Amino acid sequence: MDDLKSAKPVIFAVALLVTLFISACAFLLFEGGILSLFFLAITSALLGGSIHSYYRERLLRKTERGFVENIPGLGWTSDGGGRIRSMNSRMREFLQVPRGSLVVSPESIHPEDKYKTLDLWGQQHRSEKRGTHRLLGPDGRYHWFRSAVHPILDQSGVVVSSWGTFIDISDLKAAEDALRSSEENLRTILDHIPENIVIADSNGENEYSNQHSMIFYGSMFHEVNGSGYHKFIHPDDVDEYVADTLFCIENAVPMNRLVRQRRYDGVYRWFRMRVNPAFDENGKVVRWYGLHIDIDDEVKAMAALQDAKDKLAQASEYASLAELAASIAHEVNQPLAAVVTNSEACQLWLSAESLNLDRARTNVSRIVRDAKGAADIVSRIRELFAKKAPHKEAADINNLLNEMIGLILKKYSDKRLSISMDLDEHIPLIELDRVQIQQLMFNILRNGVEAMRENGEVPMRLDISSRVAGDAAIVRVADNGIGLADSRKVFEPFFTTKSDGMGMGLSICRTIVDAHSGRLWAEANPSRGAVFAFELPIHDAISLGDIGRRGSRDQPDV
Ligand SMILES: Nc1ncnc2c1ncn2[C@@H]1O[C@H](COP(=O)(O)OP(=O)(O)OP(=O)(O)O)[C@@H](O)[C@H]1O
Ligand SMILES: [Mg+2]
Incomplete structure (x- = not known):
């Protein structure tokens, strides 16, 4: 506005000169009549107005260029028809547009983005469409830019000009690419782990299963995702599995259990299922991470081993039983033999021919002692084989x-x-x-x-x-x-x-x-x-x- 004020004297001086000239002509033409005064007034008003709007327009452009220049990126303006009216020096330098020119060479656009970018630029000046594209920089490299345009409308809604910016998002793109490649890397690792990996949402509904799971479940794989997981649990295990899952979800605790799961060919295999919750900063479960380890071979090997152990124990029990029977027979036989000998002797001492009560009494007490000894052996043996279940x-x-x-x-x-x-x-x-x-x-x-x-x-x-x-x-x-x-x-x-x-x-x-x-x-x-x-x-x-x-x-x- 200050510029406009300083321009006023010039406007008035020019208008005055032109007015004086026209007034002189009108004075001569109408010989100083009233019509010459009327002409004089109209001419001076028209001339003053057009000179004022010319300067006003020039000042507006100047202000616009000032704004565009200060945009912290590449900036431009266009007229209502989409023709570039100005661009800032950053844009000139980056796209190497020579001074005096306002044309951006299509060669500056990455070949893969050319078609969509030119199409976008063709419509951008009258819409607020945004886009991303690669533009060739002075360093000989393509940079990623995000372009945005703001059209300016007159009172009747017609686009009179547009303002546009290109913001360099190469760093952001590089970070996105790095993130994507690390995600792909992680997915490759998960897919190559030779166990089933399953990720579920906070309600326990399956969100992701790795490639090994896909191979395990085969064509039924799509049924695993969502809430259909229990369909693959062995009918004998499913009730406990569902109860356990609900318990873990309600109490936000890990699960660690053995369960049989159905393979693509209908065969059930034993799995060690470990599932851990992941929490957000408020302690709320956001996901469940599960690792299902196939332990079917180990379980079967253990069962076979246990079977072999039982058979071996049984066999050695039979063998030691035979030895034991021989030992028991020997142990019990000794006091019994003594009982028999003493009984015979006692019989003799009680016979009429050689009656000797003292000796008979001694023999009877020996018989009692040996019989007690035999009874003792039998009761200890019974103790050994009692096999009473321990009362723990x-x-x-x-x-x-x-x-x-x-x-x-x-x-x-x-x-x-x-x-x-x-x-x-x-x-x-x-x-x-x-x-x-x-x-x-x-x-x-x-x-x-x-x-x-x-x-x-x-x-x-x-x-x-x-x-x-x-x-x-x-x-x-x-x-x-x-x-x-x-x-x-x-x-x-x-x-x-x-x-x-x-x-x-x-x-x-x-x-x-x-x-x-x-x-x-x-x-x-x-x-x-x-x-x-x-x-x-x-x-x-x-x-x-x-x-x-x-x-x-x-x-x-x-
Ligand atoms: N602490 C020990 N030191 C040395 N020898 C031992 C010891 N404990 C056991 N023995 C030996 O092991 C044998 C068997 O012991 P065990 O307790 O089975 O039977 P025991 O003591 O001979 O008779 P019982 O049936 O009355 O216990 C003993 O006779 C002894 O020779
Ligand atoms: Mg002892």
Whole structure:
């Protein structure tokens, strides 16, 4: 507006001169009449108006160029017909448009974008259409630009001019390309992982399955996506699977279970299904990421292995049963033979010819002793084979040890006997049959003391310890007794080195430990004597029978 003000004197000077000239002509033509004055007024008004709008237009262009020049990108303006009216120096420099020219060479457009770009530019001046295209820069490289146009309309809605910009988005495009290529890379990795990968939305509806899944489900693959996943679960597993899925979704917790899924050929295979939720910053589940590992071969191999183990155990049971029967026959036979001999002798001492009541009485008492001995053997054997299912309850193994040590000290009140204890206080409660485990501990402690008593006058020392090792609790009883000649043979039924022993104690111990899925073993005490140790599991391991059966939401690995 200031420019307009400063232009006013010039406008008026020119208008004045022209008016003076026309007035002079009119004065001469109409000889100074009233008509000459009228002419004078009209001419000066018309001339002044057109000169004013000329300057006004020039100023508008100048202002427009000023604006376009300051656009932080390539900028241009066009007239209502779409002809370029101005462009800023950035655009000139970038597209190498010489001064004085307003023509952008089509060669500046990337060949692949040429057709669509020229088409867009043809309509852009009268619409607000936007587009992206590559333009050749002075550095000889194509740059990505986003173009936008704003048409300016007059009061009747006709486009009188347009303003346009090109913004360089090469960096953005490069970032997009990098992101796309990293996405493709990730997809390739997922597709080549030889397990089924499944991604579901927050409601558990499948959104994505990798290529391996496509191969597994085959032509039914499209049914997997969305909510149709349960159709591929084995009918025996589906109820628990659905219940588990709902539980996990409701509580936003991971799922880890074994389940059978149907392959493209209708064959069901065992899978370890692990699914983890992903949360947003507010702790809301946004997605579920699942990995389904095909463990069918392992499950079948384990079942076959278990079968083979059972058969082997059965076979060795038969073999040891035969040995055991021979040992029992031998053990029972001895007192019975003695009973028979003593009975015959008794018969003799009671006969009229050689009546001797004292001797007969002695024989009868021997018969009673041997018969009791035979009965004892039979009852211990029954104990061994009782196979009573252990009555398990949670118990503190250290407490049981303390109770048994108390009993031993009562039974063997020997001043030479000292007992040291190193018990781990952190052993958790263990599911066990109290009576059986007490019997196990008592047998081992008693054997230890008896082995030390056979040693003569040396001080007797029992070192008892308990500790946790992995998923088990281990109890060790070390003595400084006579030691072991054979650490395996001692577990055989009827093996004894004691005059009054039956050789059944450790066999019974082993049966008890087996019933608790534990281990019992013997080894030499490095200093002197023997060490007997047993191990009881803290957690019950999953058995094959449990596979497919619903356990916890987080089933342990098989
Ligand atoms: N701590 C030990 N040190 C040395 N030898 C041992 C020890 N414990 C057991 N034995 C050996 O193992 C044998 C078998 O033990 P086991 O407890 O089975 O039977 P036993 O003690 O002889 O008789 P019982 O049936 O009355 O227990 C024992 O006779 C002994 O020779
Ligand atoms: Mg014993």
